[in-house]
Amino acid sequence: MDWHTWHDDYDRPDSVLARRLRAVQERIRLALDACPPGPLLTVSMCAGQGRDLLGVLPEHPRREDVTARLVELDPRNAALAEQAADRAGLQRVEVVVGDASLTSHYAGMVPADLVLVCGVFGNITDEDVERTITYCRQLCKQGGTLVWTRHRKVPDLAPQICHWLEERDFERQWLSEPDAGFGVGAHRFNGEPQPLSPGASMFTFVGYDALARGDGHQSRS
Ligand SMILES: C[S@@+](CC[C@H](N)C(=O)[O-])C[C@H]1O[C@@H](n2cnc3c(N)ncnc32)[C@H](O)[C@@H]1O
DSSP states (O other), rough: OTTTTGGGGSSSSSSSSHHHHHHHHHHHHHHHEEEEESSSEEEEEOOOOOHHHTTTTTTTTTTGGGGEEEEEEHHHHHHHHHHHHHTOOOOOEEEEEEEBBGGGGGTTOOOOEEEEEEEEESSSHHHHHHHHHHHHHHHHEEEEEEEEEEOSSOOOOOOHHHHHHTTTTTTEEEOOOSSSSSEEEEEEESSOEEEEEOBOOOOOOOOHHHHHTOGGGSOOO
């Protein structure tokens, strides 16, 4: 999978991906609207070109309050995210080229007001989805929002994701309709944030194509 060209569908306004992006952006906008006054922290896991956050922040009234860290492995995507942030004058948006599964990349930025896990849950095993959700208790502030995505193809994991989140004190704010063609969820964390585990790996990014071939279960020992 070329994760740079994967983003091209965002430029086709009627594509599923573009519609998903608009849903994610709306959840980000609403989450920022609801944040308390003062400085805000945001982290984005496997951030790609950052089109979700960077499509909202430039025009959002809280833009100067937000310090964000986007973690993305592909340097081409990271460079585009960095350029978009620079163009918008968002000096507190940092783009890190690295493995977003590593908790160490979030040190000093969590627990955050807004945690973005978009384009991740469809690319990792179900076991790692649950494991990553458990780690989200280290990433999300009490009262903070987790915005996540997952395709709704059969077998549809979204209801199970909601269940795993609810078991861990994440309260559902919104879930896209089952027939939307994509899955986007927003959950508010009502629990006590856990301390960040140093040096942990939350998931192995397998890729949806490799998962469909059944490769994923060999990836985590
Ligand atoms: C499906 S895309 C989602 C991008 C973005 N979050 C979005 O929703 O537009 C997945 C992204 O994860 C990146 N990626 C893959 N493995 C990664 C890893 N281990 N750490 C960080 N990023 C990774 C890919 O380069 C790609 O940009």
